[in-house]
Amino acid sequence: MAALSPPALDPQGMDLRQQMPALANKTYFNYGGQGPLPQASLDAIQAAWVTLQELGPFTSEVWPFLNRTSTKLRERLGQWFGVAPRRVAFSENVTSGCLLPLWGLPWEAGDTVLIGDAEHPGVVAGCRELARRHQLHVTNLAVADQRGDSASAAAGVLASLEQALTPSTRLVVLSHLLWNTGQIMPIAAIAERLAAHPKHPWLLVDGAQSLGSIPVEAAAGAADIYACTGHKWCCGPEGLGAIALSERLLLESRPTLIGWRSLSDEGSASSGFHGDGRRFEVATSCTPLMAGLNQSLQLLEACGTAEERWQRIRARSGQLWGELVGTEGITPLLSSPPPGGLVSFTLTDGLGRERLPEDGVKQLGRQGLWLRSLENPACLRACTHLTTTPEEVGRLVRSLATLVAA
């Protein structure tokens, strides 16, 4: 029997909200840290585990089920990324998705690695260690100070890239949506510029904040490594991520961590590696998580197209940004409404002195309002998703206003 497509959900995200146990007892703004898991995804994980036990756990009858589950998700992610399923690899999280394909590339001593100055510390540390092992130079690409509207930020980033590129540049590392300022990077235009460089540097994109929050097709299709996770904006389970890889990377990168799943013949150590994304998968992992992520992605699809969902996320982050701008003692990092769902801001007290972001986070947490602090730049960050209501935004702004007035 053909699979039934799920019924459409309220495009304003309220049906989805009803499905999330985590949202029943708190006012939540940490979607960029971890998204809440819908009940249907929790059920899908459990159902997959039950099936796995009924058919297996280790019998000839269980393998077709495991293969169907992973193939379905690989195909769905291929559609989200706008790439063929062979260009999709599963990973455990964003960081390993960035680093495992990267470390397998052919490096030469003296190559330069250009890293955005607003990247996540784990990815930066992995790039630095790569540089140490291969005697590469590491330089910074200035993007964190691009705080204006999307068009001027994109122009600023491209100008900064132009200044930073040298004949020895072999890699550019940048997020699609910056986790601290909330600015979008012009990834497709950067890829185009790099293709014109004599060495055609690799482009590694950290998609931690983009998959599930903004349309990713153009960027994922243009990057060499576009690494994401299911546990943030996709509202899937933690422990499962995915990478979109370019064809040239699949040809040139050797797997870093190797196991039977990387091999084209899993029974033979001398068989060679898969030619597709599976070369970066390692060994036994948790298939029920795939059923959970697949369910979460289907639920998001039922709320509208990627573009429609993005516009709704922006409507709510725009509301929050606008209300913060109008509140004394609060200064958003961006000077225009955020292009995604991340809204970062600083707080000052009545004398204009900056307040410690972590103190604000603690005080709001005591009221059941959850956001986070960031160190660089020091600020608070609130995320709005499809499930965020205008009333929640109002509650947050009122609590912040009381806090800065105290």
Ligand SMILES: Cc1ncc(COP(=O)(O)O)c(C=O)c1O
């Ligand atoms: C931009 C960015 N990169 C990487 C990470 C790390 O994600 P993971 O734990 O899935 O590797 C995060 C997590 O917040 C992030 O925001």
